[in-house]
Amino acid sequence: MTDSSSLTVDGPAGPAGPGTPPAAGRPRRLRRSLPRVAAALVVCGLLGTGIAYGITAADRTDLPGLGTPGDGRWPYPEQHRPPLPHGAPAPFAKTPGATAGGPSGVHHADLGGLRLTAPEGAAVDLDKTGGKDAPDTAAFTAEYEAPSGDLLRRHLADYAPRRTASRGWTMPDGTRARVHLVQFESAAVAQYFRLTVLNDWKGTVVNLRDARTVVRDDGYESAVQARPGDVLDSAVEVYRQTGSGGARSVRYAYLFAGDTVALVVHSRPGGTVPTAFYQTVALQQQLLS
Structure with a gap:
């Protein structure tokens, strides 16, 4: 397994996004390290420059974590798909076997196993799963202020x-992280849920706590880069709070x-770290793709 703290520099590439699925017969070993971080770049936003990750099309097993060179x-x-x-079949497999699985x-894998594992040094303070016939959306809807949370609960019913x-955790610097699937x-x-509940033609229509006023965060696409041939079968919408209305x-x-x-x-009080x-x-x- 490649040491994730020893990363090589990749050249420019297009932004990550949905693409064609991987070819059948790909070996089940991870081909290359997940992130390829441009070592000459420093903290995005903090020092006025950017940082780039090259995302590879990985198999359905292991995904290496990222080293932390102080940026x-x-x-x-290391992350493990269940x-x-x-x-x-894998969720986006385009093989003859895929038709048998729907x-x-x-x-089809355990959804709890598709959650990102917390980083080292984190204090895990949320760990919930809800199986079939017993989904638990309370943690998800609790992220939203009233009346958005109430609206989401009605729609989810x-x-x-x-x-x-x-899954959620708090880092030593006070950053509170949450992942909900x-x-x-x-x-x-x-x-349909995305287009009728979360968004409309103007953008997001439900408000997270402390984030009533937000804008699309275009920094993600420039920070996260995929090389030719990489496959990410997911769409991403990234937002950041504007103003100082929240705690x-x-x-x-x-x-x-x-x-x-x-x-x-x-x-995080004061400001989050974009990187x-x-x-x-x-x-x-990557875990969901």
Whole structure:
């Protein structure tokens, strides 16, 4: 396994986004280190420059964490995708076997195992899963201020998610991180939830706590880069709080991966670290792709 603290520099590449799925027959060993960090770059936002991650198309097993050379990244351990049930295809597999497991975009693996593992030094203070017939959306909806949280609870009762999973932790610098996964009956239902509940043609329509006024965060696409041939079967919407109306500075992202919607939140008094947030979103995106 490649040492994630020894990363090489990649050249420029296009932004991460949905693409064509990996070819059948790919070996089950991780081909290359997940992140390729441009070592000459320093903290995005803090020092006025940027940091780039090259995201590789990984197999359904291990994803290495990222080293922390002092530019704001967190010391994530190696991430592990949970095993697939016998005979079940990967969510975006385009192989003959995929037809037997149902439509594309279905996550058959344990949803709790698809949550990002907390970095070293974190104090884990949220760990919840809700299986089929018993999804628990309370942790997810608690991220939203009233009346947005109440609105989401009513909509989720109608959309009837299949499974839920949440994990949260607090870092020594006071950053509070949350990852919530909500799995629906199909990719079509998840997309409808996205377009009718979370967003409208103007943008986001529900407000997180301490983040009533937000703008799209274009820094993620420039910070996270994929090389030609990389595959990320998920869409990402990234937001950052503007103004000083809340007690904590907030950044958050929605990930839309087939039948699953993920919410990733970082909040911290005074200000969040963009590099650590982008790193968290990128790793969670890989786990779901």
